[in-house]
Amino acid sequence: MTRAPAFPFRLLALAAALSLGAGLAHAQERRPQARPTEPAVLIADDVTLDGARSLTASGNVEAVWGEQRLKARSITYDRQTERLTIIGPLTLDDGEYTTVLADAGELSRDLRNGILTGARVVMDDQLQLAANQVSRTEGRYSQLYKAAVTSCQICKEGDDPLWQIRARRVIHDAETRQLFLEGAQFRVGSVPLAYFPRLRLPDPTVERLTGFLTPTLYNSTLLGTGVKVPYFIRIGDDKDLTLTPYLSTETRTLEFRYRQAFRNGGIEFEGALTDDDLVRRERRAYLFGRGVFSLRDGYVLRFDIESVKDDAYLVDYGYPSKDRLDSEISIERVRRDEWRRAALTYFHTLRGNEVNTTLPTSVGNIDYEKRFFPTRLGGELRFSAQAHGHYRSSDLRTDGPDVDRFADGRDVARLTASADWMRSWSLASGLQASFRTGVAVDHIEMRDSAPTTRSQLTDATPSAALTLRYPLAKTTPGGTVHMIEPVVQLAWVGGSTPNIANDESTRSEFDEGNLLSLSRFASADRRERGASAAMGLSWTRFAPGGLRSTLSVGQIVRDRTQREATGEQTFSLSSGLRGTRSDVLIAGQIATQNGLTLTARSLFDGAFDTTKAEARAGWRNAALDLGATYIWLRSDPQEERPGTISEWAFDGSYRIARHWTGSAEWRYDVASDRNVSAGVGLTYTNECIDVTLSASRRFTSSTILEPSTDLSLTVGLRGFSARTEDKSYVRECKK
Structure with missing residues (x-):
């Protein structure tokens, strides 16, 4: 056996590459689909050759195969068995998001198959899997035996992390980016809390995968004590559905959200179905939806749907707090010198002092605007037109208990057209002057209007301004x-x-x-x-x-x-x-x-x-x-404001310490000298857990609302499909 003297860095890299190149090229011919086209590169301080059979590299050893990179104290390559024997500590980086740390190992020459002992797998710099032994197969599957899974920082050997999942066996599929656990036991510190014969979890790089999301515990004076458990369903790359059962002592509710992306737009719907004890013998529900689509010739189609079965439902459950709902479909095109829009809107009021039959619930609008720049006249010539109409379901020709003193059933149609000319000048000493003149023509027709007012009108209005x-x-x-x-x-x-x-x-x-x-x-x-x-x-x-x-x-x-x-x-x-x-x-x-x-x-x-x-x-x-x-x-x-309104509103959050953030909000009616609503929250965040505790109180009451107090607790485990973008929350080990 001969020992080669130390060579310069580049010469060693070239020698190692030539030594492994022939055998690796032969392997590429057998399985070209699983191998990169470039040969492997081995870099080391010292290289020892044992005839034509083996090569041993030691001292700052680094082997590169495609995107994979292996660092170790010593690597021995056996040309006959085509295996790498590695003495660690070693680090194997797959070039994407997974790093394996181990004491020793034996791998194939392409680093895709083999066994590592005393190993720890780190995914996306946050999720850690530790095991006595890791078996790699085809570079896709990693099997860990007697493994522990956590995303918590462990500073002292032998200490238990804040939480961990211990399993008899863990399989990581690098292609589907999922973890399969057998005989899994969830622990907080050293205390076991739950056992799962089989468990499937996403790794940190997964953005959309069917499974449960973070649950939330609730306690409300109105809805009782209960829990929300969201379940996300990945229907395809372009659509998904989230179902959230909400079960408490006072309600049985199913919340849902559906999203779908199309080549030229997308839609999203959310809503809930409820059977509770607040409204007996009547099921409650709401549905909100929206969508936008790009059409031909620059047109954009938009729609939104807002519907609720009873007036107090949204407020009772903390859903979108709107007291007037509007559902609309519109088509619009905006260009540099032209604007076109057509829209149909339906309104529904939830206010206790308003009646939908006497409100203009159905409204239609068509708008058009065009700009011209005449060269001889100069300036800008602008033409606009609008068609508007709104309808009330009431046909009363008399006035009810409101403030306008007109008929409650009137329906209106209006046509408006205008032409304006505008021009600007820069005068001496920097004075800027602009002049505008034009004329507008309005035609208005009313049905079921009061006898004291006209039912139709055509009016021309000239104007000028300097x-x-x-x-x-x-x-x-x-x-x-x-x-x-x-x-x-x-x-x-x-x-x-x-x-x-x-x-x-x-x-x-x-x-x-x-x-x-x-x-x-x-x-x-x-x-x-x-x-x-x-x-x-x-x-x-x-x-x-x-x-x-x-x-x-x-x-x-x-x-x-x-x-x-x-x-x-x-x-x-x-x-x-x-x-x-x-x-x-x-x-x-x-x-x-x-x-x-x-x-x-x-x-x-x-x-x-x-x-x-x-x-x-x-x-x-x-x-x-x-x-x-x-x-x-x-x-x-x-x-319609009989009294003075004077109100303060505060909202804010403050990062009290590295891991603690507090939040608060408060609304106070100064005119009535009473609180409207208040809320506080406290969040603890580190690299492996999110805990949020919040409390809110609604003080106001009406014919459809009651004062209520709500408490919620959310505990989320970081590391599973939740990348930690803000590293400032990560705990550091004291030296």
Whole structure:
């Protein structure tokens, strides 16, 4: 036997490759489908040759075969048996997501078959399988005998992990990426809690596989004590179904979710079926669905379905908290200079003070808008058209107990067409001017309307507006940038308010977005008339450190008050638009470099009393996500608000420590001096477990709702089809 002296790194790699190349190439001819085309490469500090039969590499040994990489203290290759005898500690990496650590082993030359002793298998850097012996077959199956499975960090030899599954035998199928366990025993620490003769689990790389998901325990004063156990069914690569039985002392509920992807879109449906003790002799259910599809010529089809069997069901079970349901199907196409849309919508109210028969439950809309850029005239020519209709199931020609004083059964059809020309100029000293003029034609017909109003109307409304802006900018020596822009708009809209029911524009808002609009009504059945002037000022400041602040002020002055034919003002008390002079709008925002944002908007009347106010504060960083909202609305019978609304809302989460995160939310009615709802939660997370405990309380009550308290506990084992993207939760071993 001869011993080769140490060679340079590259020369050793070449020598080892030539030594193994012939035998491996022969193996490739026999089973080319299971072998990579390139030869194996062996790298080591020392190489010992025993004639033509064996080769022994030692010292920083590394063998590479395709995507597989083997590192060991010593490797001996027997050309006659075509086997590798390995002395560890050794590391075998499959090139994808599995790493095997072992004390010693014997493998085939392609590293696909053999036995490893004292082995530990690590999958996707989180799930660990330890066993006395691991048998590899065809590079696909790994059999572990007397194995322990866990994703918990083990710092001291002999210590028990937080949880583990011990099994007589574990088989890992690398192709299907599943674990098959025989004689499995689930343990918390050293305490056995459950036994499974056979158990199948996904490995950490699986995203969709049929099986149970994380269960949740619930306790509710309304629904009793129970458990939810989701079961995911993978129907195919393009569709799946999740069934979640919810069993408690007060309810038997089956929740479901179905998803399917198509070549040009997708659909998703969710809902539940319930037999509970809250509503006797009546089964409860809800169904929500949505979908979107891309059609030919750039059209997009969308639909959504929202249906519930009784008004309190969604709130009782904590499902989507909507008090008005809308189901819609629409088709739309958006291009650079054209927009088309057609939609049919059905509304259903769950509010106790509303009746579906007197609400416009069926609504249809067809919208079209087109832009042209005439070269001789300059500017932009815009044409738009809309067809709208809504239907009430009631046919009453008299008024019920509401605030509009019109017939409860009226149905409306409206056609609107408009043409506008717009052009902008940059004048001397940076002054920006824009001019707009156009005409709109509305045709409205009503059925079952009150005798005091017209049943049909055709009206033409001309308009014109001139807008002047003067943007100014300054940079201070310290690098702070100030931008100030005053703006004035002089506008005129012809015609007068028609004697026809206000059925679409019953709510109006005054904010920064419509300061320069010619009409601030929600729809074309009402338009602002006469001459007006809109004045505004905006200031923006950018600091070098990242601090940004904005402030906007605006007001509108008109030559006349907007009134109905009855003499009543069209705009409501809280809209900020009543009379000839609107309320003063003040809005601002502050954003800092450390994640703090403050946003506020308010309307002030002539005496500088608040008409409407809202504010939002948020602070977000690596450990904190906090938000607070305040809203104040004055009483307004015209908007069906008999009392003042003043309410605080808080929500947030804080990472208390490395593994602990707390959360809380609270709504408080200042006007009534009472709580609306509150909730707290606490989550513990590490590399192998998620535990969430939450409690919530609803304080409000009504004819269909009762106050309730809910508790929930969710325990999830990490490592099975749940990749740990955030490594900051992983525990570290103390040195």
